[in-house]
Amino acid sequence: MTVTVPPMVSGGLPVIGHLVEMLRNRESLFKRGYAEHGDLFTIKLGPQPVLVITGAEHNRVFYSETDKALNMQEGYAFLKASIGEVLFTASAEAYYNQRPLLQEIFKRERMVGYIEAMNVEVQKWLDALGQSGEMDITAEMLRLTQYVAGRALIGKDFARELGDEFWQEYAAISASLDPVLPPNLPLPKFKRRDRAKVKIAATLKRVIAERKQNPGQYDDLVTILLTTQLKDGTFLPEEQIVTIFMGLLFAGHETTAGQAAWLIALLLQNAEYRALVQTEIREKVAYGVQIDAGVLHGLDHLYWAIDETTRLRPSADTQIRTVTTPTQIGAYEIPAGWRIMVSAATSHMKGDVFANPDQFDPLRYAPERAEGKNPFAIVGFGGGIHKCTGMNFAKNEMAIITARLFQQFDLELLSREIHVVTGNGANHPSAVRVRYQRKPLRELTDAATIREAVAAGCPHMSQHAAAEEN
Ligand code: HEM
Structure with a gap:
């Protein structure tokens, strides 16, 4: 049997689908979708089907098809x-x-x-x-x-x-x-x-x-x-x-x-x-x-x-496009009229890209480790032309x-x-x-610099020097 539509996440309600969860806590919605179905899954916002995508390979299609098969403006109407x-x-x-x-x-x-x-x-x-x-x-x-x-x-x-x-x-x-x-x-x-x-x-x-x-x-x-x-x-x-x-x-x-x-x-x-x-x-x-x-x-x-x-904590955790021309994403051809959302919350947590992804570990970007180098692996600032x-x-x-x-x-x-x-x-x-x-000022700079700056009337140094004297 050929599957034509990416699988639907659990928990949708009649008529409104996943709308309320999307507005209240989309991170947990996207994480559940990823745990249930992997990189590509569908949610429903009212009658609107939305494909949610994870991972550099699919994110690349999202950004490089923007202004071609994918429209940015409708999503941000x-x-x-x-x-x-x-x-x-x-x-x-x-x-x-x-x-x-x-x-x-x-x-x-x-x-x-x-x-x-x-x-x-x-x-x-x-x-x-x-x-x-x-x-x-x-x-x-x-x-x-x-x-x-x-x-x-x-x-x-x-x-x-x-x-x-x-x-x-x-x-x-x-x-x-x-x-x-x-x-x-x-x-x-x-x-x-x-x-x-x-x-x-x-x-x-x-x-x-x-x-x-x-x-x-x-x-x-x-x-x-x-x-x-x-x-x-x-x-x-x-x-x-x-x-x-x-x-x-x-x-x-x-x-x-x-x-x-x-x-x-x-x-x-x-x-x-x-x-x-x-x-x-x-x-x-x-x-x-x-x-x-x-x-x-x-x-x-x-x-x-x-x-x-x-x-770990992207403030722009999702970005939106509308499909204007049917677009191949992974095994699926996504029809015109669908929305697509990039999910940073799950893209940024992929264990095959980031070691111990749940941990705050900035040294992963040091040259000897250089994790997440693919330009579409971390999408907190978007990607491509926009x-x-x-x-x-x-x-x-x-x-x-x-x-x-x-x-x-x-x-x-x-x-x-x-x-x-x-x-x-x-x-x-x-x-x-x-x-x-x-x-204390003496921890931040040496005594001679403080004296010189105060004598020259520097308001910033004078204010803190005076506060310390009192
Ligand atoms: C941590 C801070 C910021 C984050 C996380 C962020 C995130 C983003 C993201 C994800 C996009 C792409 C949206 C999409 O593809 O749908 C974007 C676009 C944009 N951002 Fe930021 N942004 C930040 C700060 C700023 C600042 C400080 C400015 C301006 C002073 C700015 C100006 C813009 C503009 C003009 C675009 C549109 C670019 C285009 O369409 O070509 N952003 N931003």
């Missing part, structure tokens, strides 16, 4: 209602026309400015923590990554230019993301979303007008979007500048915040590996001096920990946050159990509560 039609939520034709913008925004030379912005905002956050206290890293990362995005994309006056309400309005849009309900139902959350979109558009239009009135005075995201030619030789209309800005925030904010919080949590849970990272930071990261690209380049152990966090263009931005940001935090504070993890919270956009950890104690 729910995002369109919140941020608008742009880049990966627009048609493939519009996406390729707008692609020069992504290349300009993320070109290597611009990373220097982004890294500077990260240094400033991370140090401001740490300075504001005082000498000791308790905090929830998950909540702190949500705020800190907003400030980093604001400074990196809008510039040093971002707080004044965006205004106090910007992030509240942004949160209202974020809370409205809903992959299930029709986005125009008259629900309070959708009404709040629509009001927030109007306010955000008005704020960003003021920012755009300021750039237009003073060309040459700014070198920020809005200026890039105003001045970079699209593939067809035209420039982006003003409405779409607002949409791209929002698109970048949505693609980069909760994903980075969730992953950064997991990184810190995993390091706190794994003392042996943390000691390697601490040594690396002590040897390579100078206190009071900017962490630049050269320094970041030398932090191998920290970047392996970032890669291991992406593998692979995350903000990946280096996010990794550098996580590295600077972690290096500075562990350099300047002793931390004790208070949360006993930390679990994955399934988000509508990105996953994140439950609360990561820590107790922190600032390290």
Whole structure:
């Protein structure tokens, strides 16, 4: 007998299928499917059959057929209602026309400015923590990554230019993301979303007008979007500048915040590996001096920990496509109209690719082991043409946050159990509560440097030197 459709996972309910489980805990749904049927299985979301795939061989088809036999935009239609039609939520034709913008925004030379912005905002956050206290890293990362995005994309006056309400309005849009309900139902959350979109558009239009009135005075995201030619030789209309800005925030904010919080949590849970990272930071990261690209380049152990966090706790744990032309995946020809989802939770746990996959073991990426080298084995940042263009931005940001935090504070993890919270956009950890104690200045740098910096009026060093004297 020829089997034409991949096997169905157990536990589906009449009419709604696996919908509720998908929204509440898709990791356990995908893991059960993998345990029951292996790399290829089907779930049902209402009437919609969805193929869930695991492993580099199938992931490769998913990414390389995107914009050919597989359509990206339909899968993310729910995002369109919140941020608008742009880049990966627009048609493939519009996406390729707008692609020069992504290349300009993320070109290597611009990373220097982004890294500077990260240094400033991370140090401001740490300075504001005082000498000791308790905090929830998950909540702190949500705020800190907003400030980093604001400074990196809008510039040093971002707080004044965006205004106090910007992030509240942004949160209202974020809370409205809903992959299930029709986005125009008259629900309070959708009404709040629509009001927030109007306010955000008005704020960003003021920012755009300021750039237009003073060309040459700014070198920020809005200026890039105003001045970079699209593939067809035209420039982006003003409405779409607002949409791209929002698109970048949505693609980069909760994903980075969730992953950064997991990184810190995993390091706190794994003392042996943390000691390697601490040594690396002590040897390579100078206190009071900017962490630049050269320094970041030398932090191998920290970047392996970032890669291991992406593998073990991916914040973008699934990605979606719609089949437009029947596509061969493994032994099955998947018909048009089906959805396909990549499952990072199971792809990243394959025992034939990763030794002891359940363990946090960043040394698996050291050259002598080099696990998971296949570009489609770890898919936390996607793959192929649409692979995350903000990946280096996010990794550098996580590295600077972690290096500075562990350099300047002793931390004790208070949360006993930390679990994955399934988000509508990105996953994140439950609360990561820590107790922190600032390290004495003399542990971070020598007495002469402290004296010199204080005499020169360095506010950062003066603040901490004064706090220690009291
Ligand atoms: C840890 C943080 C991040 C994670 C886990 C992440 C994950 C991803 C994934 C999985 C995709 C591919 C989606 C798909 O194929 O369906 C993607 C695309 C994208 N990401 Fe990220 N991302 C992160 C940070 C960022 C940041 C900080 C930015 C921008 C500042 C950003 C901008 C983008 C953009 C523009 C795309 C679309 C690329 C395209 O369609 O060509 N991301 N991201």
